[in-house]
Amino acid sequence: MSLIKELDAFRKVHGGNFTRAGITFADNMVTYALNKKPWRGPLYVDWEISYKCNARCTYCDSWKVGMESKIPDVSTEVAKKTIREMGVRGVWLLIFTGGEPFVRPDFLELVKEAKNAGMNVSINTNGFFLKRDAQKIVDLGVDSITVSVESHESEVHDTVRRTKNLFKMLSEGIEELKRIRKQKPAIKVRMEIGRDSYKRAKAFIEYWQDKADGIVLQPIHEGIGKDIFVMSEEMKFKTDDKTEFDKEFSLLAKQYSWMNNQYYQEFSTFFFDKEELYKKFKCYSGFFYLQIDPYGNVYNCTEYIANVGNILHQSFDEIWYGQKMNNVRKMIKEGTNTCVCHYYCTGPVNCSMSKVFGNTRKDGAMLRTHSGKKIGLSVDAPMSNHEQR
Ligand SMILES: C[S@@+](CC[C@H](N)C(=O)[O-])C[C@H]1O[C@@H](n2cnc3c(N)ncnc32)[C@H](O)[C@@H]1O
Ligand code: SF4
Ligand code: SF4
Numbered sequence: 192m193s194l195i196k197e198l199d200a201f202r203k204v205h206g207g208n209f210t211r212a213g214i215t216f217a218d219n220m221v222t223y224a225l226n227k228k229p230w231r232g233p234l235y236v237d238w239e240i241s242y243k244c245n246a247r248c249t250y251c252d253s254w255k256v257g258m259e260s261k262i263p264d265v266s267t268e269v270a271k272k273t274i275r276e277m278g279v280r281g282v283w284l285l286i287f288t289g290g291e292p293f294v295r296p297d298f299l300e301l302v303k304e305a306k307n308a309g310m311n312v313s314i315n316t317n318g319f320f321l322k323r324d325a326q327k328i329v330d331l332g333v334d335s336i337t338v339s340v341e342s343h344e345s346e347v348h349d350t351v352r353r354t355k356n357l358f359k360m361l362s363e364g365i366e367e368l369k370r371i372r373k374q375k376p377a378i379k380v381r382m383e384i385g386r387d388s389y390k391r392a393k394a395f396i397e398y399w400q401d402k403a404d405g406i407v408l409q410p411i412h413e414g415i416g417k418d419i420f421v422m423s424e425e426m427k428f429k430t431d432d433k434t435e436f437d438k439e440f441s442l443l444a445k446q447y448s449w450m451n452n453q454y455y456q457e458f459s460t461f462f463f464d465k466e467e468l469y470k471k472f473k474c475y476s477g478f479f480y481l482q483i484d485p486y487g488n489v490y491n492c493t494e495y496i497a498n499v500g501n502i503l504h505q506s507f508d509e510i511w512y513g514q515k516m517n518n519v520r521k522m523i524k525e526g527t528n529t530c531v532c533h534y535y536c537t538g539p540v541n542c543s544m545s546k547v548f549g550n551t552r553k554d555g556a557m558l559r560t561h562s563g564k565k566i567g568l569s570v571d572a573p574m575s576n577h578e579q580r
Contacts (some may be wrong), residue, residue, distance in 0.1 A: 278308025321364020343398030416495030
């Protein structure tokens with residue numbers, strides 16, 4: 192029941208096309224349970240189509256990586272080919288992210304290709320270019336848009352994101368989309384929760400709840416495989432912060448029913464007791480989702496834990512059915528990955544699946560952390576590095 196509820200919530204956020212989602216999800220699940228060869232691709236794919244960005248957020252170095260990298264982003268031609276291949280393989284949802292997707296000149300061409308290939312399209316954006324491209328977004332039938340917002344106050348937002356006028360631009364973009372859309376895209380705002388920002392979450396929710404179709408909170412964290420998600424020492428919670436955080440956050444969860452789920456319940460565990468999180472949830476990456484970086488590298492998950500191929504010289508099927516992918520699936524199934532993260536460990540798929548299959552991760556395996564640089568998942572593939580081809 193909870194799985195159906197979670198999936199329905201997921202569908203509401205990411206759009207319809209539920210038959211395709213259902214078939215792909217069922218195949219992913221059977222692949223996991225029976226160790227069979229997958230028939231369909233993963234339920235969803237996150238694609239960072241460029242690390243370039245017009246903003247300079249305090250906890251994200253994507254813009255810097257995008258600016259300094261000598262490697263070109265995957266070409267339009269290769270990107271479109273891969274999109275078509277994912278469509279044929281039954282991928283349900285393609286999430287375009289970055290960097291800032293709208294900075295890439297051919298971005299809307301890629302969106303069009305994805306819609307033509309039968310996939311739902313979701314876009315993560317800082318919102319700066321939403322107003323400029325609103326009509327095209329609606330015309331292309333984009334299913335959902337998630338706009339990153341830090342606050343209900345423009346000054347706070349622009350300061351955290353170190354970008355002048357960003358709050359004004361994203362607000363106008365959201366209003367324009369709402370004005371011209373018939374139904375789609377669904378518009379969510381996503382706030383990053385950290386040591387400072389959780390204190391303004393209530394005001395944030397009150398301000399945004401009538402202006403957006405949904406609100407998502409996400410914990411600020413350090414990336415594992417790449418130095419893109421970064422945190423200064425001041426941003427990190429200290430043990431002493433737990434009592435205050437728990438009090439504040441549980442009050443919020445009582446007040447807002449959409450926060451009444453495991454994902455939000457585990458925020459405190461993620462911030463203050465990752466060992467516990469690791470013991471509680473199993474990972475399903477490589478079965479239900481994949482990640483592609485701007486240079487065409489394909490990973491089992493958003494934390495770039497295992498590089499399983501590259502679309503510059505492999506077809507999607509060659510990667511999905513390749514030996515490296517099979518090795519990752521085997522390790523994930525056996526629970527020998529030594530990492531933990533919040534989105535997949537406590538995301539809708541994992542919470543529900545962990546209830547169905549239990550957590551079979553190996554006891555005592557050490558966590559791999561960004562600062563500790565402990566490497567735990569070896570798949571006969573080089574570990575990630577953003578300069579790698
Ligand atoms: C990397 S951004 C790319 C899309 C777009 N530029 C944006 O800002 O939404 C995707 C999401 O990652 C979030 N993010 C960036 N750095 C983070 C960090 N250190 N911890 C958690 N989330 C982070 C952003 O706030 C955004 O919601
Ligand atoms: S979070 Fe998004 S907007 Fe901010 S620097 Fe990173 S990619 Fe750019
Ligand atoms: S638990 Fe590890 S392998 Fe699984 S999604 Fe999180 S970081 Fe990736």
